[in-house]
Amino acid sequence: MQSGTGIERLWTVLDLVKWGTDYFTGKDVDSPRLTIELMLCNVLSCGRVQLYSTFERPLSKAELATLRSFVQRRVAGEPLQYITGEGPFFGHVFHVTPSVLIPRPETELIADHALRYCRGHRDTRALDIGTGSGCIAISVAVHAADSQWTAVDVSQAAADVARGNAERLGVADRVEVRVMDFLTELPEGQFDIVTMNPPYIPVAEIDAVDPVVRDFEPRGALTDGADGLTFHRRLAEVLAGAPFLTERGMVLVEVMAGQADVVEAIYGSIGGKTTVVADLAGIPRMVTWQPS
Numbered sequence: 233m234q235s236g237t238g239i240e241r242l243w244t245v246l247d248l249v250k251w252g253t254d255y256f257t258g259k260d261v262d263s264p265r266l267t268i269e270l271m272l273c274n275v276l277s278c279g280r281v282q283l284y285s286t287f288e289r290p291l292s293k294a295e296l297a298t299l300r301s302f303v304q305r306r307v308a309g310e311p312l313q314y315i316t317g318e319g320p321f322f323g324h325v326f327h328v329t330p331s332v333l334i335p336r337p338e339t340e341l342i343a344d345h346a347l348r349y350c351r352g353h354r355d356t357r358a359l360d361i362g363t364g365s366g367c368i369a370i371s372v373a374v375h376a377a378d379s380q381w382t383a384v385d386v387s388q389a390a391a392d393v394a395r396g397n398a399e400r401l402g403v404a405d406r407v408e409v410r411v412m413d414f415l416t417e418l419p420e421g422q423f424d425i426v427t428m429n430p431p432y433i434p435v436a437e438i439d440a441v442d443p444v445v446r447d448f449e450p451r452g453a454l455t456d457g458a459d460g461l462t463f464h465r466r467l468a469e470v471l472a473g474a475p476f477l478t479e480r481g482m483v484l485v486e487v488m489a490g491q492a493d494v495v496e497a498i499y500g501s502i503g504g505k506t507t508v509v510a511d512l513a514g515i516p517r518m519v520t521w522q523p524s
């Protein structure tokens with residue numbers, strides 16, 4: 233897909249799917265075919281099914297120029313979701329910017345369990361700490377119409393993204409997004425559900441993280457600048473203090489691979505009941521805590 237050759241050939245969707253798949257394969261980009269297809273979907277404002285039915289459609293010059301810049305950015309290492317501005321989570325598309333962590337499939341475990349809780353209880357009051365794109369709170373709110381969420385994040389830019397997602401997915405009236413530093417402040421009231429996917433990578437390990445993550449995703453969403461456990465210690469301390477969780481309440485937190493035992497011990501040290509749940513890859517990924 234060279235430009236400036238003087239010969240303007242016509243590129244159809246199918247040509248570009250083939251070309252992009254080969255090009256990304258040669259550049260060691262993950263999921264080469266999916267990557268070029270999602271880029272094309274974004275450029276052409278269509279879904280993947282629609283893309284398959286428009287294989288013969290040629291791209292305009294402007295569309296090609298956009299696609300070319302997407303390809304260059306991806307090859308330079310930028311995550312696809314920041315390029316297209318979209319990331320899937322729990323069956324919905326979330327808008328993302330470099331101010332928020334890209335939603336991960338393993339985090340759907342938290343959303344799934346929070347939703348199960350909401351279906352077993354009425355009128356849940358819920359808190360999502362470090363909401364980022366808002367993916368956890370918003371996903372559950374979409375499916376549990378009687379749940380009311382407070383979603384907090386220390387970053388104003390992240391809160392703006394989360395608010396936009398709540399509006400787009402029709403739950404802005406039930407997901408209140410607030411800028412708040414959970415390490416020093418607390419939302420008022422009591423909650424039935426508390427979810428948290430904190431910045432849990434120990435700062436000493438950040439250099440070893442995949443560059444596509446390390447060099448592009450917000451540092452403050454990845455690491456606490458310490459041993460990765462700061463937010464868990466803080467939440468455990470809050471739970472041990474004045475009533476923050478209702479008696480029927482439940483805490484669901486994500487942990488890094490290899491962190492489950494130490495995180496379970498942190499919450500276990502304040503009494504109550506803990507469990508560890510593995511993700512689809514079999515990695516212990518979520519710790520839950522209940523008062524008794």
Ligand code: GLN
Pocket residue numbers: 332333334335336339361362363364365366367368429430431452453454
């Ligand atoms: N809660 C958001 C998510 O799960 C952001 C988490 C974070 O930034 N550490 O994707």
